Amino acid sequence: MVLSLAFFTFVPAVAWFDISKLPVLIFALISIIIVLYTTFYKKSREKFKVREIAGLKAVENAIGRATEMARPILYTPGWGGDIQRPTTIASLNILSHIAEKTARYNCDLIFPTHDPVIMSVAQEVVRESYARAGFIDRFKEDNISYVTSSQFGYAAAVEGLIIRLKPASIFLLGTFEAESLILAETGNIAGAIQIAGTDSTIQLSFFIVACDYTLIGEELFAASGYLSGDKSILASIRAQDILKIILFIFIIAAVIWASFDPAADWWLF
Amino acid sequence: MTRKIPQIVCALFGVTLFVLYFSQHPSAKSLNLTILNEYFQIIFAFTLLVGVVSFVKINLKAVERGEDRPYRIVSLLGVFVMPLLALIWGIKGDAPFMWVFENIQVPMQATVFALLAFFVASASFRGFRARSVQATILLAAALIMLISRSSIGDMLTDEIPQFADWIRSYPSMSARRAILIGIGLGSLTTSLRVIVGIERTWLGGDK
Numbered sequence: 001m002v003l004s005l006a007f008f009t010f011v012p013a014v015a016w017f018d019i020s021k022l023p024v025l026i027f028a029l030i031s032i033i034i035v036l037y038t039t040f041y042k043k044s045r046e047k048f049k050v051r052e053i054a055g056l057k058a059v060e061n062a063i064g065r066a067t068e069m070a071r072p073i074l075y076t077p078g079w080g081g082d083i084q085r086p087t088t089i090a091s092l093n094i095l096s097h098i099a100e101k102t103a104r105y106n107c108d109l110i111f112p113t114h115d116p117v118i119m120s121v122a123q124e125v126v127r128e129s130y131a132r133a134g135f136i137d138r139f140k141e142d143n144i145s146y147v148t149s150s151q152f153g154y155a156a157a158v159e160g161l162i163i164r165l166k167p168a169s170i171f172l173l174g175t176f177e178a179e180s181l182i183l184a185e186t187g188n189i190a191g192a193i194q195i196a197g198t199d200s201t202i203q204l205s206f207f208i209v210a211c212d213y214t215l216i217g218e219e220l221f222a223a224s225g226y227l228s229g230d231k232s233i234l235a236s237i238r239a240q241d242i243l244k245i246i247l248f249i250f251i252i253a254a255v256i257w258a259s260f261d262p263a264a265d266w267w268l269f
Numbered sequence: 270m271t272r273k274i275p276q277i278v279c280a281l282f283g284v285t286l287f288v289l290y291f292s293q294h295p296s297a298k299s300l301n302l303t304i305l306n307e308y309f310q311i312i313f314a315f316t317l318l319v320g321v322v323s324f325v326k327i328n329l330k331a332v333e334r335g336e337d338r339p340y341r342i343v344s345l346l347g348v349f350v351m352p353l354l355a356l357i358w359g360i361k362g363d364a365p366f367m368w369v370f371e372n373i374q375v376p377m378q379a380t381v382f383a384l385l386a387f388f389v390a391s392a393s394f395r396g397f398r399a400r401s402v403q404a405t406i407l408l409a410a411a412l413i414m415l416i417s418r419s420s421i422g423d424m425l426t427d428e429i430p431q432f433a434d435w436i437r438s439y440p441s442m443s444a445r446r447a448i449l450i451g452i453g454l455g456s457l458t459t460s461l462r463v464i465v466g467i468e469r470t471w472l473g474g475d476k
Contacts, residue, residue: 018293025291031454035461084309086456089463093470116320117313121471142327146320150374152381159381164337178385185388188395199452201445209396210388217448221455224468232467236458243454 031243038239039232048234050226055195055213059094059227062169062193063101072108073098074167076158076183077174078198079151083117086221087199091174092118092125093224098171099129103138111144112161114154119146155179159186172196172211173220176203184210197223276466283464324348410436 066073075095081088095111102109109126113119123144130139147157159182162170170187172180172194180196180203187194188210196207197215207214215223218240225233254267282304289301325348328341354366361367399405416422417433462468 014294016292016294016297018291021291028287031457032461035458036465039462039465039467086459086463087452089468089471090455090459093468096470116316116318119320119323120316124472125470142323142330145327146324150378152378156377156381160340178382181388181392182381182384185392188392199456201448201452204448206392209392217451218455221452221459224470233462236462236467240454240458243457244450247450247454 030246034242034246035236035239038242039235046235046238048231048238050222050234050237053215053219053222053226055197055215055219056223056226058193058195058213059098060101062171062195063098063105063107065193066102066168067105067107069168071168072110072165073102073169073171074110074112074158074162074165074187074192075171075173076112077118077122078172078176079114079154079179080177080200081118081175082115083121085175085199087175088118090221090224091197092121094171094173094220094227095122096125096129097224097227099126100133103130103133103135106135106138108140109143110161110165110167112147112154112158113145114147114149114151116146119144151177151179155182158183162186162190162192166190167192170194172207173198173215175199176207181206181210187211272469272472275472276469280464280466283460321348 063073075098077088077091077095081091083089099109111119111122111126113122123141126144127136127139127141130136148154155178158179161167162183163186167187167190170183170190170192172183172187173196176183176198177200180198180200184194184196184207194211195213195215196211197220198204198207199220204214204216208216222237222240224230225237250267257264257267286301286304289297289304292298325345328345332338332341332345351366351369354364354369358364358366393411397404397408397411399408413429413436414433416425417430422429422433459468463471
């Protein structure tokens with residue numbers, strides 16, 4: 001593979017800034033300013049309270065159930081995402097909290113994945129969580145494994161693990177595609193308590209039907225702050241709410257504008 | 270230091286990719302592709318090696334212990350035989366690799382995919398029970414969608430497919446968009462938390 005500096009070729013005809021992306025840049029900058037301001041300035045001045053999220057409240061019960069039944073917990077981030085995806089990062093954040101608890105309760109945590117990069121990161125995350133809990137000796141590297149990159153090969157491998165190991169609790173948190181229902185229904189057949197969450201709106205409907213608890217939309221991203229109580233993360237969740245209000249006002253304004261001037265499309269970007 | 274360097278690299282690449290998104294300049298596009306394709310391929314290749322070694326190690330240990338022996342042996346055979354076939358006879362045309370791929374791997378994948386139809390039926394049976402007002406509305410909407418998407422819908426009346434399209438385009442779409450806005454904002458704040466260094470769980474903890 002050639003790591004050349006070819007990208008520095010001088011081509012004067014094309015402008016460096018793509019003017020068609022100006023509205024995106026403006027919204028991105030507004031969002032960044034709000035998130036950074038809320039995170040670094042407001043966190044020391046305000047108390048943040050996150051509404052109760054049933055799926056995250058059930059995490060403790062799910063781990064407790066597995067411990068009492070002396071059965072493992074299965075956690076998988078789905079086939080659809082790679083490490084670059086924010087959903088995968090959000091999933092690994094939740095994994096970290098769950099691993100800390102499984103370390104304390106001495107409960108096996110099985111993590112099959114389709115991506116070797118995710119496997120390497122997950123091994124580090126879980127190892128650190130076990131160390132933080134003070135039980136590094138309980139960490140089993142082999143429990144965090146790469147199965148295959150093939151979608152239905154991955155689905156079959158995880159399905160097989162569920163049927164053979166009969167985990168007491170299953171966490172399906174990440175980016176899922178067609179394998180979502182195969183895994184959720186297999187978990188249901190195995191009698192596991194299931195907590196799911198994904199950024200795919202199509203797969204969400206399958207999870208809602210087949211799982212006990214489902215994290216919808218931003219709940220998956222708020223989980224890290226909810227579980228850790230970290231003020232900086234909670235502050236960034238507050239920023240999300242502020243951005244939502246801004247978007248809501250923008251949409252209402254666009255609707256009113258469109259009612260009076262149907263030909264206008266200044267809000268399309 | 271082991272945490273600082275990856276954090277700096279992450280912030281640097283995060284900001285660079287953000288800036289490059291707003292440029293159409295060939296140099297910017299080229300740099301963007303280099304980072305997203307080539308650099309990621311290098312990381313993937315190294316970790317794939319780690320992944321395959323871990324896979325082989327885990328399965329060999331399980332074979333030794335006698336755990337799920339037949340499955341483990343088939344898995345290991347797949348890992349070793351497929352690359353060998355590709356190395357010896359190549360992967361083009363009627364090479365043995367392609368024969369195995371088309372006659373063993375593809376049908377096995379199709380079989381797992383086909384399970385989805387049965388799981389959709391069992392999940393629907395459990396989910397669409399009229400236990401409350403909301404569940405009854407869901408059940409009614411599902412029935413209308415099912416009828417409209419089958420040939421009976423058109424035969425019965427034109428209104429049912431039209432009503433099903435309305436459900437998809439308005440109530441369903443507005444709910445989906447609300448969820449998508451939440452996901453978009455969640456992705457944005459998560460990415461910012463990672464770039465700025467507030468969220469360090471991906472480095473193995475230490476928030």
